[in-house]
Amino acid sequence: MSVVVGDKTRLMVQGITGSAGGFHARQMVEYGTQVVSGVTPGRGGEKFEAGSASVPVFDTVAQAVKATGANATCIFVPPPGAADAILEAFDAGLPLVVCITEGIPVIDMLRVRRALEGLKGSTRLIGPNCPGIITPGGKTSGKVGCKIGIMPGHIHAPGHVGVVSRSGTLTYEAVGQLSALGVGQSTCIGIGGDPVGGMDFVDVLELFQADPDTHGVILIGEIGGGAEERAAMFIHEKMDKPVAAFIAGTTAPPGKRMGHAGAIIAGGKGTAAEKIRALEAAGARVAPNPSAMASTLVGMMKKG
Amino acid sequence: MKIHEYQAKQMFARYGVPIPRGYPAMTVAEAESSATKLSQETGGSVVVIKAQIHAGGRGKGGGVKVVRMKPGGSEVRDVAQAILGMQLVTHQTGPEGQKVRRLYVEQGLDIARELYLGAVVDRDKRRIALMASTEGGVEIEKVAAETPEKILTVHVDPAVGFAAFQARDLAFALGVGARETLGKFVKLMSALYEVVTREDCSLCEINPLVVTKGNDVVALDAKINLDDAAEFRHPEWRELEDKDEEDAVELEAKAVGLNYVSLDGNVGCLVNGAGLAMATMDIIKHFGAGHGVAPANFLDVGGGANQEQVTKAFKIILKSPKVKAIFVNIFGGIMKCDVVASGVVAAAKDLGLRVPLVVRLEGTNVELGRKILEESGLAIQAASTMADGAEKLVRAIGGAK
Numbered sequence: 001m002s003v004v005v006g007d008k009t010r011l012m013v014q015g016i017t018g019s020a021g022g023f024h025a026r027q028m029v030e031y032g033t034q035v036v037s038g039v040t041p042g043r044g045g046e047k048f049e050a051g052s053a054s055v056p057v058f059d060t061v062a063q064a065v066k067a068t069g070a071n072a073t074c075i076f077v078p079p080p081g082a083a084d085a086i087l088e089a090f091d092a093g094l095p096l097v098v099c100i101t102e103g104i105p106v107i108d109m110l111r112v113r114r115a116l117e118g119l120k121g122s123t124r125l126i127g128p129n130c131p132g133i134i135t136p137g138g139k140t141s142g143k144v145g146c147k148i149g150i151m152p153g154h155i156h157a158p159g160h161v162g163v164v165s166r167s168g169t170l171t172y173e174a175v176g177q178l179s180a181l182g183v184g185q186s187t188c189i190g191i192g193g194d195p196v197g198g199m200d201f202v203d204v205l206e207l208f209q210a211d212p213d214t215h216g217v218i219l220i221g222e223i224g225g226g227a228e229e230r231a232a233m234f235i236h237e238k239m240d241k242p243v244a245a246f247i248a249g250t251t252a253p254p255g256k257r258m259g260h261a262g263a264i265i266a267g268g269k270g271t272a273a274e275k276i277r278a279l280e281a282a283g284a285r286v287a288p289n290p291s292a293m294a295s296t297l298v299g300m301m302k303k304g
Numbered sequence: 305m306k307i308h309e310y311q312a313k314q315m316f317a318r319y320g321v322p323i324p325r326g327y328p329a330m331t332v333a334e335a336e337s338s339a340t341k342l343s344q345e346t347g348g349s350v351v352v353i354k355a356q357i358h359a360g361g362r363g364k365g366g367g368v369k370v371v372r373m374k375p376g377g378s379e380v381r382d383v384a385q386a387i388l389g390m391q392l393v394t395h396q397t398g399p400e401g402q403k404v405r406r407l408y409v410e411q412g413l414d415i416a417r418e419l420y421l422g423a424v425v426d427r428d429k430r431r432i433a434l435m436a437s438t439e440g441g442v443e444i445e446k447v448a449a450e451t452p453e454k455i456l457t458v459h460v461d462p463a464v465g466f467a468a469f470q471a472r473d474l475a476f477a478l479g480v481g482a483r484e485t486l487g488k489f490v491k492l493m494s495a496l497y498e499v500v501t502r503e504d505c506s507l508c509e510i511n512p513l514v515v516t517k518g519n520d521v522v523a524l525d526a527k528i529n530l531d532d533a534a535e536f537r538h539p540e541w542r543e544l545e546d547k548d549e550e551d552a553v554e555l556e557a558k559a560v561g562l563n564y565v566s567l568d569g570n571v572g573c574l575v576n577g578a579g580l581a582m583a584t585m586d587i588i589k590h591f592g593a594g595h596g597v598a599p600a601n602f603l604d605v606g607g608g609a610n611q612e613q614v615t616k617a618f619k620i621i622l623k624s625p626k627v628k629a630i631f632v633n634i635f636g637g638i639m640k641c642d643v644v645a646s647g648v649v650a651a652a653k654d655l656g657l658r659v660p661l662v663v664r665l666e667g668t669n670v671e672l673g674r675k676i677l678e679e680s681g682l683a684i685q686a687a688s689t690m691a692d693g694a695e696k697l698v699r700a701i702g703g704a705k
Contacts, residue, residue, distance in 0.1 A: 020608070079533060080536055080537065103533045104533060105531050105533045106504075106506065106533065107501055107504055107534065110432065110462045111463075114430075114461065114462045114463050118463075150607070150638055151637055152638075152668050155667065165579070166579065167578060167579020167580065167583075168579065169575075169576055169577025169580035169635050170577070170579035170583055173580060173690070176635065176666060195425060195427040196425065196427055220579070222578075222579055222582060223582070225427045226427075226428045227428075230428075248579050248580075248582035249585075249586070250586045250590075251586050251589040251598075252582060252585070253565075253567065255396075256565050257565075258565065258578055258582050259563040259577075259578025259581060259602070259604040260578040261531075261532075261533060263578060268445060268449070288590070289586070289587045289590045289690070289691055289694075290580075290587055290690055291689045291690045291691035291692075292691070
C-alpha cells in the first residue's frame with residue numbers, strides 16, 4: 001500500500017521532448033514507472049526513446065489520454081506555458097497532475113487554483129515548483145516503485161514512513177537520513193515552494209493518516225504562509241500517528257525571499273518560531289536541527 | 305522586484321487610478337524646474353518633495369518635505385539640496401540608511417481624510433485580498449497588530465473578477481459612501497485591481513489614499529512590488545530596475561541565475577536547493593551561537609546548475625572579505641556532486657583558497673565528486689552530515705582567531 005501512486009499509475013509526461021522532461025522521463029522509466037505517453041504541441045506522431053521503452057508523443061493531452069489510457073501527468077513545461085499545461089491536464093480529466101516547473105507567476109496559479117476548486121476533488125494537483133511524488137520500490141522487497149518527478153530514486157527504500165515537504169533537497173535529506181537508519185518510506189510527496197499550489201500539508205496528512213501502510217510521518221515546512229499552522233491543527237484534531245517535523249528558515253531575515261517564492265516572512269507573519277510552537281503544541285516533535293529529522297521520528301516510533 | 309513611488313504612480317496613471325500631478329527629478333535644477341512647471345499647471349504654490357528609495361517610512365526619516373514657494377524664493381532648491389544625496393534612515397533601511405539619488409516633485413493637495421488601501425496575494429485563501437482601513441498614513445503593520453478590526457478585507461474570485469459591490473462595501477465601511485465620493489472610490493478600486501492582475505504585482509499599497517477638500521479620491525503614495533516570476537512577459541520592467549537600490553553581490557549572482565541573499569555572518573555557504581540552503585543557515589547558527597559563527601549568505605545554486613555557475617558562485621563567496629570559512633553542502637539529486645566538485649576546484653585554483661573549507665557531499669555521483677576534491681590537493685575538511693559540518697566550522701573559525 002501507499003498513497004496516490006502505485007503499480008496502477010500510467011504516466012504521461014508533458015514537455016517530454018524538452019531537455020529536463022526528456023532526462024527525467026528516462027529516469028522515471030528506469031525506476032519502474034510506467035511512462036505511457038508524452039505531450040509536446042507540434043511534435044505529435046514522434047516516438048520518445050527511453051531505454052527499452054518507446055513512448056508515443058501527442059500534440060494534446062486529450063489525445064494522449066484517449067490513445068494510451070494515462071491516469072497521471074508530470075509537467076516540465078517552462079513557466080510561460082506551465083499554467084496552461086496544468087489547465088489542459090485538468091480539462092482532460094486526469095486524476096493526478098504533478099507540476100515540476102519552477103517560476104510560474106502567482107497570478108497564473110490563482111487561476112489554476114480556482115479551476116482546481118471547480119473540479120471538486122476529482123483531480124489532485126501536486127506542485128508546482130516541487131520534486132514530485134515517489135512510492136519507493138526495490139528488488140529485495142519485490143515491490144515495483146513508482147516515481148513521478150525529479151528526486152534521485154536510489155536514495156529511497158520501501159517502508160512505512162510518509163514524508164511531506166515544501167522543499168525538494170530537504171526531502172532528499174530526510175529520506176537519506178531514514179534510509180541510512182534502515183527505515184524505508186511508504187510515499188514521499190514534495191508539495192512545492194510556491195505561495196499558491198495544489199495539495200497542501202493537510203491534504204497529504206489526511207492520506208497518510210488513512211493509509212495502513214504508513215506508520216509515521218516526517219513533515220518539512222519552511223517560513224512563509226500559514227500551511228504549517230493548519231497542519232498543526234490537523235495533527236492535533238485528527239492524527240494518532242507520530243509526526244516529526246522540521247521548519248527551515250529559523251535564521252532568515254524578514255522581508256527577504258529565501259529562494260522559494262513562498263519562503264518569505266512578510267508583515268511579521270510566517271516565522272519559523274510561530275510554526276514550531278504550533279506543531280509542538282499539537283503533539284508533533286520538531287527536530288532541533290536538520291540532521292536530526294529521521295532520528296527524531298524514529299525515537300517517537302520506538303516509544304509508541 | 306521593488307520599484308520607486310514615481311514609477312508605481314506612472315503605472316497607476318495608465319490604469320486610471322487618480323494621482324497628484326508630479327515629475328521625477330534627478331538633480332536639484334530638475335526639481336526646481338519641475339516645481340515651477342507644477343505651479344503653472346495647477347495654480348498652486350505648494351509642492352511636496354519626496355525622496356525616492358525602495359523603503360517605506362521616508363517621511364519620518366526626513367525624506368518628504370512640503371514646500372511653500374514664494375516668488376523668487378529658493379525654498380525648493382534648499383529642500384532638494386538637503387534631500388538629494390542624503391543618507392536616509394527609515395525603519396526599513398537598517399541603521400546605515402539608503403542614499404537618495406532620485407526625487408519626486410509633486411503637487412500639494414488640500415487633504416480632508418487619509419485612508420489606507422492595499423492588495424496582496426492571500427496565500428492561505430488563494431485569492432487576491434484587497435484591504436482598506438480608516439487608519440491611513442501610519443504604519444499599517446502596527447494597525448494590523450494592535451487593532452485588526454480596523455482593517456477591512458475583501459477577497460476576489462479570479463473567475464469572476466473584482467465586483468463593484470465589493471468596492472461599495474469598503475466605501476461605506478470607510479465612510480466614503482457619500483454621493484460625492486462613492487463613484488470615484490469604486491472606479492479607483494476597480495482600476496487598482498486591474499493594475500495588480502495585469503502588471504503582476506505581488507504587493508500594491510496606497511498609504512495614504514486621500515479624500516481632498518474638493519472630494520476627489522487620490523493616491524497620495526504608491527508602493528508596488530512586482531512578481532519576479534512574471535518578468536518573462538514584462539520586458540518593460542528592465543527600465544524600472546534601479547541597480548543603486550540593490551545589493552551589488554545579489555545582482556551579480558542574479559545575473560548568472562543564482563539565488564543569493566547577503567547576511568551578516570562569517571561563513572560563506574554554497575548549497576543546492578532553497579530549503580536545504582535555509583536549513584544550512586539554521587544549523588550553522590544552531591552550532592555557532594555563542595562562538596561568533598553565523599552564515600554570511602544564503603546561496604541556492606539550484607537544481608540544474610552547470611560547472612560555470614558553481615565556479616561563479618564559489619568565486620562570489622571567496623571574494624567576500626567577511627567570510628572566515630566556507631561550507632559547501634550538497635545533496636545531489638539532479639545536481640551531480642562531480643559538477644559541484646569541479647566548479648569548486650576551478651574557482652579555488654583561480655582565486656586561491658585562504659580560509660578553511662568544509663565540504664559535505666551526498667547523493668548523485670558522490671564518489672566521483674569526493675575523488676575530484678581529494679585529487680585537487682585543496683585543504684578540505686570532509687563532513688559526514690550537516691551537523692558534523694557545522695561543528696567543524698565552529699572549530700575552524702575558533703582556531704583561526
